[in-house]
Amino acid sequence: KNQVEQSPQSLIILEGKNCTLQCNYTVSPFSNLRWYKQDTGRGPVSLTIMTFSENTKSNGRYTATLDADTKQSSLHITASQLSDSASYICVVSDRGSTLGRLYFGRGTQLTVWP
Amino acid sequence: EADIYQTPRYLVIGTGKKITLECSQTMGHDKMYWYQQDPGMELHLIHYSYGVNSTEKGDLSSESTVSRIRTEHFPLTLESARPSHTSQYLCASSGESSYNEQFFGPGTRLTVL
Numbered sequence: 001k002n003q004v005e006q007s008p009q010s011l012i013i014l015e016g017k018n019c020t021l022q023c024n025y026t027v028s029p030f031s032n033l034r035w036y037k038q039d040t041g042r043g044p045v046s047l048t049i050m051t052f053s054e055n056t057k058s059n060g061r062y063t064a065t066l067d068a069d070t071k072q073s074s075l076h077i078t079a080s081q082l083s084d085s086a087s088y089i090c091v092v093s094d095r096g097s098t099l100g101r102l103y104f105g106r107g108t109q110l111t112v113w114p
Numbered sequence: 115e116a117d118i119y120q121t122p123r124y125l126v127i128g129t130g131k132k133i134t135l136e137c138s139q140t141m142g143h144d145k146m147y148w149y150q151q152d153p154g155m156e157l158h159l160i161h162y163s164y165g166v167n168s169t170e171k172g173d174l175s176s177e178s179t180v181s182r183i184r185t186e187h188f189p190l191t192l193e194s195a196r197p198s199h200t201s202q203y204l205c206a207s208s209g210e211s212s213y214n215e216q217f218f219g220p221g222t223r224l225t226v227l
Contacts, residue, residue, distance in 0.1 A: 004156075031214075032213055034213075034215070041202075041220075041221065041223065042220050042221065043118075043120075043204050043206075043218030043219050043220050043221050044157075044204075044218050045218070046215060046217075049213050049215060051213075089156075089157075093213075093214060101159075102159075102216065104156040104157045104158075105156060106154065106155055106156045107154075107156070109154075
């Protein structure tokens with residue numbers, strides 16, 4: 001069964017600190033992995049997309065890593081800001097269908113305190 | 115500016131009412147999707163469309179229906195709303211990029227009393 005598991009479920013950090021969010025998946029055949037940021041009451045917004053051959057991708061203070069062998073990914077946030085408070089969702093796409101089906105994790109709820 | 119829009123953003127209605135959630139995109143994307151999301155849970159695909167006059171049911175069974183008469187418009191309708199339909203509904207679209215990246219609208223928060 002294709003699944004995406006994220007940890008931790010929730011995380012509280014102080015402003016300025018770094019944090020790392022984890023994602024494990026069993027989706028096969030693998031196409032790509034994305035990290036989305038979802039603010040409360042809003043739709044998800046893409047942060048990074050990585051294919052099988054990419055193992056690191058950065059977007060400002062966000063750095064995603066991918067280990068396709070162990071089927072693990074992480075999202076590292078550097079020097080956190082209050083605006084980073086949101087749900088971070090790991091999404092894996094398969095290449096077994098024309099639709100390019102997406103498999104969503106439940107997200108990690110990050111809260112940044114001043 | 116190319117974007118994807120959803121209206122209304124919030125809707126509170128009584129049981130038995132018929133409702134339509136609107137979704138429009140100005141990116142010229144052929145594929146469009148409807149997802150349902152409950153608090154703290156993952157998104158579940160309920161409907162999708164490959165293009166005009168194409169509609170398919172997703173992974174999660176839903177009593178809602180959709181239509182795709184125009185490329186840019188993908189409305190979702192509930193003929194008789196029930197409290198179990200209370201949820202957030204997210205619309206998305208994707209083009210022909212190799213990543214099949216989906217762009218999401220802001221969502222509609224539906225509450226059925």
